[in-house]
Amino acid sequence: MPTRWIIGLASGSSADEVDAALLEVEGVGLELRPRLVGSLHQPYGPDLKDLIRRVSGPAPCETREVSLLHRLLGESFAAAARAAADQASLSLQQVQVIGCPGHTVWHDSEGRFPSTLPLGMAAVVAERCGVTTVSDFRCRDVAAGGQGVPLAALTDYLLFRSPRESRVLLHLGATARVVFLPAGGKPSDATGFEAGPCNVLLDAMMRNLTSGRAEFDAGGKHAVQGKCVEPLADAWLAHPYFSKRPPKCLPRHLFGEAFAAQVLQQARETHTGLHDLLCTATHFVARGVASAMQRFLPSGPSPDRILLSGGGVRNGLLWGLLQQQTPEARLCRTDEAGVPVAMRKALSFGLLAGLTVDGVSGNVPSATGAAGPRLLGSLTPGSSANWARCLAWMAAQSPPLPSGSD
Numbered sequence: 001m002p003t004r005w006i007i008g009l010a011s012g013s014s015a016d017e018v019d020a021a022l023l024e025v026e027g028v029g030l031e032l033r034p035r036l037v038g039s040l041h042q043p044y045g046p047d048l049k050d051l052i053r054r055v056s057g058p059a060p061c062e063t064r065e066v067s068l069l070h071r072l073l074g075e076s077f078a079a080a081a082r083a084a085a086d087q088a089s090l091s092l093q094q095v096q097v098i099g100c101p102g103h104t105v106w107h108d109s110e111g112r113f114p115s116t117l118p119l120g121m122a123a124v125v126a127e128r129c130g131v132t133t134v135s136d137f138r139c140r141d142v143a144a145g146g147q148g149v150p151l152a153a154l155t156d157y158l159l160f161r162s163p164r165e166s167r168v169l170l171h172l173g174a175t176a177r178v179v180f181l182p183a184g185g186k187p188s189d190a191t192g193f194e195a196g197p198c199n200v201l202l203d204a205m206m207r208n209l210t211s212g213r214a215e216f217d218a219g220g221k222h223a224v225q226g227k228c229v230e231p232l233a234d235a236w237l238a239h240p241y242f243s244k245r246p247p248k249c250l251p252r253h254l255f256g257e258a259f260a261a262q263v264l265q266q267a268r269e270t271h272t273g274l275h276d277l278l279c280t281a282t283h284f285v286a287r288g289v290a291s292a293m294q295r296f297l298p299s300g301p302s303p304d305r306i307l308l309s310g311g312g313v314r315n316g317l318l319w320g321l322l323q324q325q326t327p328e329a330r331l332c333r334t335d336e337a338g339v340p341v342a343m344r345k346a347l348s349f350g351l352l353a354g355l356t357v358d359g360v361s362g363n364v365p366s367a368t369g370a371a372g373p374r375l376l377g378s379l380t381p382g383s384s385a386n387w388a389r390c391l392a393w394m395a396a397q398s399p400p401l402p403s404g405s406d
Contacts (some may be wrong), residue, residue: 004096007081007131008350011073011120012105013174013200014215014311015052017043018076020084028397029360030187032158032351037324038088039343042080054082055119056105058258066105066119073397074121078128097390098133099353099377100125107138109249114141122380130383132390134353137376141363147249150192153179155348157187160337163317165304168293168329170322170368171344172312174200175250176289179367180297183304192367193246193296196288197255198312204260205281209274217278217290220317226275228283236284239292246296247369282317290325302328306395309334309344314336357390359397364395 008021022038044052048069055061068244077100078127085092102118109116119190122135138148150156156169156179168370169179179192203216241250251258267277268399306329312318312334323331333341361373381387 002026004124004354005090005094006097006350006354007082007084007095008099008100008346008348009039009077010345010349011077012102012345013104014203015044015049015056015103016215017041018080019343019346020080021350022084022088023347023350023354025351025354029098029355029358030158032354033357034159034347034351036339036343036347037090038084039340039346040080040084040087041342042076042083044076048076051184051347052103052105054149057075057257058253069105070119070121070276071124073119075128076126077102077120078125081125081129081131091225092129092131093383093386095129095131096386096393097353097357098129098131099137099349099351100133100135102135102198104138104303107147107148107249108251109142110251114142114148116148124380126380131386132357132382133380134356134377135204136378136381137349137352137362139378140374140376141368142368144363144370144372144374146363146365146368147194147247147250148368148402149194150177150179150344150367151163151363151376153190153192154187154362154365155351157181157185157190157364158351159339160334161308162184166301168297168306169334170289170306170308172198172308172310172315172318173345174198174252176285176292178289178293178297178314179266180303183300187364188366190364190367191246191298192364192366193248193292194250195292196242196285197250198310200252200319201281202262202278202285202312202315203257204255204257205263207280208260208264209255209278215310219314220282222275223278223282223315224317224388226273226279229272229276230278232272233284233287242288242291247367254334279317282315283321285312286318286321286325297382298392302326306331307334307337308332308337309341311342313341323338355399357394359394 027223106117171177176198252276362376
């Protein structure tokens with residue numbers, strides 16, 4: 001059975017760092033079996049973090065800044081990939097491919113021309129590392145009519161499927177993203193959607209409440225001091241997004257900085273306590289997730305287990321509220337299934353890169369809504385030797401042409 005090395009990268013919505021996962025992978029295509037050999041988190045510097053938020057934010061920015069960010073993120077991704085290999089004392093010459101999704105600064109799956117924009121020059125990663133780099137995974141699914149999320153449905157199937165348990169993968173990142181894997185199911189049985197906002201709202205609330213002094217509510221320690229303002233939570237849950245059927249993707253601006261600023265102003269006018277506001281927002285997130293799973297998961301028994309990942313798992317209040325809202329299922333971290341909560345995304349993009357060079361479609365139309373399965377990503381060749389090995393590998397996975405074909 002062939003063994004190869006793959007590096008997966010990810011840049012979270014919090015714009016704090018690059019995550020890198022070094023994988024030793026056996027098998028091909030849907031028989032991939034990864035082993036996480038090493039991982040690291042490489043923080044962004046304050047200037048780069050500010051630039052990411054400026055380009056991602058609602059205010060206009062110069063094209064020069066977008067181009068500069070594209071280059072600087074490429075350098076950051078390359079440095080993280082090199083550091084992951086160095087940490088494991090592995091030569092990059094042994095790595096087959098790098099999965100580099102970039103940092104998404106814009107994603108809108110609605111309208112006549114849905115679009116997504118990930119930044120981070122794949123050419124810089126390939127140049128600095130000498131390794132063929134697969135990037136822009138989400139773009140192909142969007143071009144095929146999909147939402148572009150949840151793009152991890154197939155890799156979640158490879159990592160977390162069970163013959164006996166039905167499982168929900170719940171990623172608590174900028175949004176609360178759900179993937180459902182029925183017990184003993186096939187990849188095409190996976191479904192998913194974005195249930196609602198998560199850290200995009202909670203972090204924006206915290207920044208507005210503290211005038212930017214705090215980036216997030218560590219552990220939910222501020223929210224837990226307040227009480228839920230029920231009429232406010234009910235009003236937010238009445239937003240049309242929550243009744244929209246999947247496949248669906250939450251536009252980030254709906255519950256982002258502008259929404260948080262507006263809510264804070266209203267709270268001051270009504271003398272609502274700041275801790276109460278954070279508590280209400282946390283209840284809102286948990287209820288939005290629970291309501292979406294109840295309404296939109298396939299009918300039948302409740303999931304046996306809910307596996308959580310993302311920065312939101314560190315919010316103790318949010319965890320407790322989710323457990324209250326889903327008492328039939330056991331909540332646990334993805335670590336219990338061998339995938340560290342902070343590495344799920346990087347590991348997924350490494351596997352998606354492997355699937356692409358194996359010639360296997362990486363999206364799941366039942367989850368994203370795309371017109372059909374598609375090979376994902378754009379390939380940027382690494383060194384001549386690495387690219388030759390990739391070409392030979394890809395040719396070996398391709399079925400031979402029928403006799404007499406041109």
